[in-house]
């Protein structure tokens with residue numbers, strides 16, 4: 001056997017991180033990085049976030065069009081009714097919550113996996129498409145309930161049951177804080193949720209489609225996507241932005257702290273993006289919202305942003321690094337009453353909607369993802385070493 005003989009079929013070698021490679025077709029959303037623009041099914045996503053409700057964007061992603069007022073009301077009623085946990089899950093949550101600190105995505109993915117089991121999710125190949133679509137909406141409706149209840153249990157508080165009479169964002173804040181939020185807080189959190197529902201082929205969306213492409217059930221899809229989202233290069237960034245602001249501490253320390261971090265080779269949390277090579281439009285709207293909320297942190301965050309962008313241009317010329325969605329996300333969420341530990345879990349609650357729209361699209365025209373890797377190890381086939389004493393087969 002001669003491995004070199006296989007060179008006739010030598011594959012195309014994609015760049016690291018699949019940068020610039022298109023790996024699927026989608027009608028869900030797209031990001032035009034040089035223009036600083038992204039859209040949901042063709043509609044400017046920032047405009048939807050400015051003017052609409054979570055239910056509008058959710059309906060658009062799942063049903064293909066923006067709803068009429070009547071359709072929105074009916075959809076909002078339908079999803080509010082789906083907030084109830086399936087039998088057997090509430091009893092598991094205290095034990096799951098004890099395993100990790102409040103806000104843990106590890107706890108959330110364990111709970112989602114259990115929920116999908118309790119809902120009877122099967123490999124989508126073994127159930128009807130209608131059942132899969134219904135489970136996709138139900139899991140998206142339940143995710144905020146799991147996130148909020150796990151948070152309260154892990155922080156030693158009683159759970160707050162969801163209220164079907166509250167809209168998505170009011171109910172989310174209510175389940176976490178125990179109080180129906182004021183209009184400003186609801187408005188702020190809702191902008192964040194709508195801005196982050198979907199964003200092209202980001203890491204966790206890609207993950208969700210890869211898992212779905214094997215025919216796996218939606219519990220497997222969502223727990224895998226949550227794993228991808230939890231990483232600091234993806235959804236794990238916003239709390240780390242706060243850690244960075246805390247570590248900088250005072251305005252005078254911004255320049256020396258950031259310079260040292262960049263020179264050391266650290267990635268500044270909340271800066272840079274694979275696709276945006278200009279200002280991230282999500283960051284712009286969140287910055288506006290943070291100013292409207294008169295967050296105590298906003299002026300300091302602005303100073304850090306300006307200093308970081310200037311230093312990144314000086315020390316990393318040509319890389320075009322600007323604040324991304326995560327930079328002002330924490331400022332907005334904190335000012336709206338959400339604890340820092342819940343930033344990434346909140347992101348998960350909105351992004352699951354994008355994952356589900358993508359997965360349904362994948363299922364509609366599926367081919368299993370099965371790429372290649374360039375083998376770079378010792379030449380094959382190798383001689384077995386004389387010292388190897390195989391056991392009995």
Ligand SMILES: CC(C)(COP(=O)(O)OP(=O)(O)OC[C@H]1O[C@@H](n2cnc3c(N)ncnc32)[C@H](O)[C@@H]1OP(=O)(O)O)[C@@H](O)C(=O)NCCC(=O)NCCS
Pocket residue numbers: 017232233234235237262266267268269270271272273274275312316319321324325326
């Ligand atoms: C988002 C991110 C993962 C994109 O990664 P990517 O497209 O693979 O970009 P790269 O890591 O190849 O970065 C390209 C160059 O810019 C630099 N760079 C990218 N983001 C940086 C950051 N936040 N701080 C400092 N330098 C950064 C890299 O060091 C690299 O420099 P080099 O050419 O000297 O090696 C990356 O920018 C990052 O880790 N940002 C911080 C985490 C974050 O905010 N994540 C949330 C994303 S919405």
